Amino acid sequence: MDESIGKDGTPNAIGILPKPTFDILCIAIDAVECAFCCPTVVLCFLFWRLIYQTSLLHKNLKFILIAQSIHAFLYAFVQIFSVIYGLFSPMALFFYVNALRYFLLVYGNFIGHLLIAERIVATFCIKKYETVKNWWTLSFCVAIIILLSVLNAYYYSTTAIFVAPNVCFYTQIFAVVTSFSEIFIISLLLALNKRRFNRENSASFNMAIKYQLVENIRTGRQLIIRTQIITDLYLMLIIGRFALFLQGINNLLILFTTIKCHPILCRNALKFVQKYVKCSTATAVVDPSILVASYVTGITQQQIPVNANMDNYFQLLQRSWEI
Secondary structure, eight states, X not given: OOTTBOTTSSBSEETTEEHHHHHHHHHHHHHHHHHHHHHHHHHHHXXXXXXXXXXXXXXXXXXXXXXXXXXXXXXXXXXHHHHHHHTTOTTTSHHHHXXXXXXXXXXXXXXXXXXXXXXXXXXXXXXXXXXXXXXXXXXXXXXXXXXXXXHHHHHHHOOOTTTHHHHHHHHHHHHHHHHHHHHHHHHHHHHHHHHHHHHHOSTTSOHHHHHHHHHHHHHHHHOOOOOOOOOOHHHHHHHHHHHHHHHHHHHHHHHHHHHHHSHHHHHHHHHHHHHXXXXXXXXXXXXXXXXXXXXXXXXXXXXXXXXTHHHHHHHHHHHHHHO
């Protein structure tokens, strides 16, 4: 009998790690990731409100940012649900949850590539981009998302061994080539936007184009490439689990940095927090000049105490005018 296989048919070890150690490691990673996913869900609702109320953003960019936040929300929700449900039925939904989470990784990659494509169009067609606000991005995104959903479902359900590995292999090769191409393209775009902004930053230049150039520069600094790792099956299980963990943290950081680095979104977020969060007046700090201005002063600019002596002051002042 093979000692690497347990009585229930599950392996006793995952690569060099014993199975109990691997299970404990996964549980610990799930708990930490769940701690990051909870604020992600809350931040998504704030993000949607801010994006919806910001009319200065282009319609295409607004749609991409909302799609990116929906990806973060779904990923966090699936992780929280899987952790809570896994406490009662550890293996009941393992296959379906993993399939959904890996599809969300593909969906997140697609949103990243789409954001790069949108910035490329915004850079090279900057004078016409602000005036063209059609729904081509929405139609393109829906078509690609449907295609990815079908391929993902087919990959996890097909029994045709000679088809699924080929689809996966060519998809990975395409992702690697695209990632290296995007390094070069984003570097060119960032340099082009800075050079054009410095050359055309004058009072006669259109304000909408100025804003679009600044938006292109800001977005270009945030874009990073995707990493593909090729290794054996057992090590891939561990690396894949850490990849999912990093994706959960990355979703929270994407939402936070998008709000923090964008001046309009940051300003609206601060207004929202100040509106609904009551600050304690016990720790309020008042400027001394404002405090002095609140006191009552006489004609000699001397401070008048706000008490019973004030009546005596005005009585003496009245008598002085009667003389």
